[in-house]
């Protein structure tokens with residue numbers, strides 16, 4: 001779905017990414033972790049087409065949707081109308097049923113007429129995910145989607161994301177500071193180095209989702225990632 005070949009990205013004289021090569025295949029779930037300021041969000045912006053590389057080449061296929069950290073919903077629209085923004089490109093007769101199905105999928109049917117401010121943080125992120133999955137999304141780009149939430153809510157939403165993706169498969173790229181989240185969700189974890197970032201380690205996980213935090217492969221992956229980041 002996405003191929004980067006020796007992609008370099010500079011902002012003025014600051015080199016953020018240095019000759020990054022990477023391929024994401026259809027249906028894959030890739031997590032990107034790395035030090036703060038390494039260029040994770042920059043990579044997502046390259047994937048979405050919001051920015052173009054300074055050097056190297058990038059190939060993208062299909063439609064991408066980005067889900068941000070928090071509060072990407074429009075505050076003046078109800079949950080239902082926010083989700084409906086994601087289905088604008090569908091034929092008119094398909095839009096209503098699709099929104100209804102998604103509200104149910106993320107457990108927000110009873111809150112369809114509520115405004116974002118009337119929901120908890122976790123509910124707002126669920127609504128955002130529903131909006132991102134509502135249309136003909138081929139690639140879901142998640143930029144620390146759960147980082148503003150408490151630990152228990154994050155755990156719940158990870159399980160919910162795994163379930164949503166099993167029901168509506170989508171190529172997914174997740175940027176996160178949460179190493180546990182990466183190990184629980186991803187088929188492949190890419191560890192970025194300090195800026196200018198390169199991919200310094202790649203880790204493949206094979207246990208099917210949903211995965212418990214205590215599963216051996218998850219625990220082992222967490223140790224490996226921490227070691228790669230120089231924490232252990």
Ligand SMILES: Nc1ncnc2c1ncn2[C@@H]1O[C@H](COP(=O)(O)OP(=O)(O)OP(=O)(O)O)[C@@H](O)[C@H]1O
Pocket residue numbers: 011016034035036037038039040041042043195
């Ligand atoms: N629009 C911009 N103009 C200039 N420099 C930028 C711009 N966007 C990002 N940068 C710089 O690029 C570098 C990488 O930023 P980016 O947001 O991609 O990092 P990150 O890995 O996502 O960081 P964090 O983990 O802290 O969110 C930073 O040094 C940042 O200052």
